[in-house]
Amino acid sequence: MGLTPLETLIRRARALLPEDGVITDHARLRTYECDGLAHYRVTPALVVIPETAEQLAAIVRCCAELQIPYVARGSGTGLSGGSLPHAEGVLVVTSRLRAIKEIRREDQRAVVEPGVINLDVTRAATPVGYYYAPDPSSQQVCSIGGNVAENSGGAHCLKYGFTTNHVLAAEFVAADGDRVRLGGDAPDSPGYDLLGAVVGSEGTLGIVTEVTVRLVRLPEKVVTLLVGFDSTDRAGAAVSAIIAAGIVPAAIEMMDALAIEAAEAAVHCGYPDGAGAVLVIELDGPAAEVDAEYADVVRFCEETGAFEIRTAKTPEERFLIWKGRKSAFAAVGRISPDYIVQDGVIPRTALPEVLRAITELSERSGVRVANVFHAGDGNLHPLVLFDDAVPGAGDAAEEVSRGILDLCLQHGGSITGEHGVGADKAAHMPKMYAADDLDTMQLVRCAFDPDRISNPGKIFPTPRLCGERPGRRQGAHPLQQAGVAEVF
């Protein structure tokens, strides 16, 4: 009796891994059926939980040989279905690869395994005066491997950049099971910047098994302000004034009335009563610099009509200000049974116009939208509220959510600033990119994973057949032809 490929894989996985590292029981498999985007659910055919990079590479090698698709999963906090399992495939869970191998103060580096929790890197580096800058709101639970896959951002990436700016090297298991080093301990490794392509590739090019990250010196001074305005327009004007003055705050976050109401109900963060919008502004750096910026920021907020400016005097007060913002997604659960978290980007200057359009969209459809966003870089996180028990409410919410993405694209933005495309937004990719643009991206895919077994079905709506010569197209880029852009 010949074994099926899956049976062969299970047999080999059992030989490779400890007993509890191979899951085939259907009830247990179901616990892995989704990530943070819970309305997409697929039960994987097999779950493996390797304890070493060698084991992980061996599993991938078997997958390549047997042509079985695999999907990597870290903490499963992703919000775009990036680690949604494949029904005929194996889910490779990296949570047991969680060693912090090195914290090297003199080199300003840390070497970690992919299952390490984001905040734990900072916790390990703080005693020597350093921290890991990218800070997604889920940083208490999300993993570095997942951060690398998604190129995670966070509130402080306005000033400090994203995961891609903080990852220097990685040990990488390619789709054929080969282990290679990408990047290096020192900057500017010779050759193509493969690491730059891998970061943010959502697990479709391979799996990282070790990551070298940059550590940043803790700032001498941090000042956190909570500023209340009667409208998002006025809050937006304050942001514009701050940016125009050449100040790059560590973070500028905005929340509108509905988001404030939700946060207040959930975590009692004490945000100003009756505010139409609040800004959370954080300045950090050398004390002399921060003090000078602080004076200006307060002045700009006053000039644009702030009715309350509160400055955190203690770490506890700072924590409470951030608690309201960082718990915003979960908090809307207090004011709505169901909600969709959207993630789009616009040029920052389009903020007032886009917010007005979202309000109109909301009023027209009767679907409530709470707005939380990184105001400094135009990354919106509208929370579209609905009650799934009401017939048609889910569809209406989906439509509003899609409409918001269309608004982002109309203003020259992006369909995702940090959550990724994953399973959720592949259909939107052709709205943002022309066919040739997507085709070009997929040349990278073909180089890394010609058989498309690494997280198939994500990002791209239509896979490229690797090895095919693209049809020669005549003339200019569609956007050029439309007169939209010469180049951008």
Added chain:
Amino acid sequence: MSDITVSGVTPGRIERPTSTAEVAEIMRAAVSAGESVVPTGAGTKLSWGNPPTSADILLDLSALDQVIEHASGDLIATVGAGTPLARLNEHVAAAGQRLALDETVPGATVGGTLATNTSGPLRMLAGTMRDLLIGVTMVRADGVVAKAGGKVVKNVAGYDVGKLLVGSMGTLAVVTGATFRLHPVPQSRRWVGVTAHDAAHAAELTQAVLHSQTVPSGLEVDATADGLRVDVLVEGRPEGVAGRTAVLKQLLPGAEISDRPPAGWGRYPWDDTSDRHLGIKVTFRLSGLADLIEAAGELGLRGSAGVGVAYVAVPADRDITEIRTLLERLRETTGRHGGSTVVLDAPQSIKQQLDLWGPVPALELMRRVKNEFDPDHRLSPGRFVGGI
């Protein structure tokens, strides 16, 4: 024009397109004719890298030199690849902004800087081209026009193809335009410079600055026959800069403060236009600085001590055996400190006798990327690592 060569190889002819569409047309014609194409901007780094195995067309992109868009409120700018860095910076300076990239070779264009990933002291503040590029328009080897990224700083939709192009030396696609994130021009700049007694002392001073909380925009070391200097650039508001330079003066006893950069700041330690030197780039972990200064010895070295990148100039009249020995010594030292040693530029006769790149991890994967993007090896064939 006729004396232009690409690492000593004279191109068959020069084409000078004025738009992305014309570049695409030239590329499609090159496909039909089976010709090779080497893109160039101002030509300041045409002598870098291996000699191409073929250069039928030198694709001069210097006419693609418009600032297409500058959205100052969004701190972004879009320019043609042939735009000189200096001109872009002049343009955006009117709004108090800058592209935080040093012009390491006078006249360098945006495209040439992108293709070679050159960087200077400011990389400590803002990173390199890879960190500042947010969108790119390219013409592929098959003549297809494509774009990657976009016009917003925060964007994770699809692969970051732009990063693959950075430093690819014109071997993957012809970049015709690029969009960048800009930074505000600081109100005040001060250099704090001090002389170090020896390599160990320079390393000690460097570490002191690194672990301080003064957030330098640049931390450079310059080792020459005249001595060893450590220079720190601090940028910000006048009152902030005053406070930070005061701290640095304490960390660097005997330091001088100046509102002008020290000689050679942001320039390579070799004469940009001569073929009298080999230009070598070394990278290393921050803790490897003293060893690198020692390994460079009397040749000296200059570069970003705060980042782990430096440059060594070697007189070209040295005996080839001596040059090889030095290269080996630098490779061994950078290897020990997690880095690499690359010969950026050298006279042709010497170049042919050296391994310019040293060991390149993941080279096989790089070849696969090349073969997907440029299966006929039409673009800058042979100029890059592993003969790519």
